[in-house]
Amino acid sequence: MGLIVKTTARVTIPLIGIFGSYIVMHGHLTPGGGFQGGATIAGAGILFLIAFGLGEMKKRYNKNLYSALEGLGGLAFLGVAMLGMSVAFFYNTLWHNGPVLNGKPGTLLSAGFLPIMNLAVGLKVFTGLVSALTAIALWRRWKG
């Protein structure tokens, strides 16, 4: 892409990333959440891929790392779902018993395991979408 696009991308990628993180972190307070925020951040990744090209992306993208992070997002989700296993699967023990994330409803540190789940889903969606798009971009050639 041209100079203007690259420069604009340099400015907007951090903004998109920050906005996406905001959506993920405030998933329990405002519209949006893990999926929406994760997809927004993945939009930043895709903008990087398009603006700077596949060559730059190849240097910065590590398949194993992204794959492992995606698994980690799932594991974190499963892990917090199991925290209240003594009562039931998905029992929100952080909200009922603390120690953290049981603040006043409406504040950032409330809603029990929901913020953690949003972060986990956001991580999973971001890494998954970026991996998928990069894999498609890396597809060998047009003609067989």
Next chain:
Amino acid sequence: MNCEAILPYLIIVPLFGAFSMPIINLAGRKAREAWAVIISGITLLIGSAVFYAVYENGPILYTLGAKSPLGQGVSFPVRIVWEVDLLSALMVLMVTLVAFLAVVYSLGYMKHDTGLDKYYTLILVLELGMLGIAITGDLFNFYVFLEIMSIASYALVAFRNDTWEGIEAGIKYMFTGSIASSLVLLGIALLYGEYGTLTMGYLAVKLAQNPTVVAKVALAFFIAGLLFKSGASPVHMWLADAHPAAPSSISAMLSGLVIKIGGVYALARILFSIYGASVGMKTVGWIIILFACITLIVGNAMAVIQTDMKRLLAYSSVGQIGYILLGLGIGLAAYGSRTGDIALAGAVYHTFNHALMKALLFLIAGAVIHELGTRNLNELSGLAKTMPKTTFAFLIGAAAIIGMPPLNGFASKWLIYESSAIFNPVLGAIAIIGTAFCTAAYVRVIYTFFGRPSERVMTAKDPEASMLWPMTILVLAIIVMGLFPWQISDKVMIPAAKALENQLGYIATLMGGA
């Protein structure tokens, strides 16, 4: 240990295995294979424990997120529930057993392929989706698990994406399968809009109080979508492409499990547990019977003319689904009578038996392809000479699927024949014609195997241990189940069919007797 406390681990363990697979994979090939075997082995243990608990103590209700499914201060369920009666428990046992064997088999069978970390992740996700369908008591939860299962199987059918047939079958399966899934989703949306609840048991209560046209439209969508998933006849074409194109361990799971859990079991659950009291059972039963008869004839007749071994087995699966649907349809149409009970027990029994024998047959087909590199039956003559153990296993599997008396297929088919002949002699005759075709197809294959060895098979030998053991276990299971057919039928299958018919019991389990 509290017997319902183990139920969530049926979901947690395969989910944990699938999520941690990308991380375990960093440790190399051996670690990844060991991990897949360990996870599916633990799932098998949990599945057996769940089956045992349900068999001993009756149905299990598990609520996600709290102790009770009912909301605070209200008398209706607000949470997702998992409800496992004897039929679900039987399905759980079947899924975990065949999935474990398929994973073990993959160690040898898939070792020449690449991208195997994805393969093992997908196979665990497929198992997870099927277990979820079997245990869930929530309609939307059911849809989510149905999609998990379907999407994992689309990806696995097209796993060998360097072959043209893998891609072709995958695309066909995915396009048509997504439409079928969306029909199910549309049915769920209609029911939710009309009745405002998604819990199966409570929905049954609401439906009985106020049966509407919307509910019937939704039922039509469910039947259409789920008959597609089970590979019933007018919409069986994806199956005949998908099963040959998939890796054989996956064909075994698709044919043994996916079409039964996602199709027949889900259909039975929705028809009996949700719609049981509120629609004309006779009409619905006859609709199912109609499709069952078409499926029986088309599937088995098409199996006779195939020259591709896996395609033959795929059409035979369509034919056997016809038997299961026939039993289910008669169970609906003759609801409450002795004939209906027997037909339903036969359908349940045949579901379990067919999972074992079709898994065995596909694993054998995989071994043959692995050794010889061809699926064309015309090139496989004389296989008995060079692959005696495999041929023997095929002989057992084929005899069981035809319904030879000392093997397990006999009892289940007998129950279906008997009940269909009592219910309506024409249906009995159709079932027998189907079996005649089926016998013709398998005798042809066996005849080929015992022919004069062709040049191609001279260099073949029996497969390695990791591929031979799953076959051995399935052969043993088929023979042992064949030795005690009526005991199994009386102790497990008839109670399972009764549990399915007992809609009031299903609702009472949900509402906690309140």
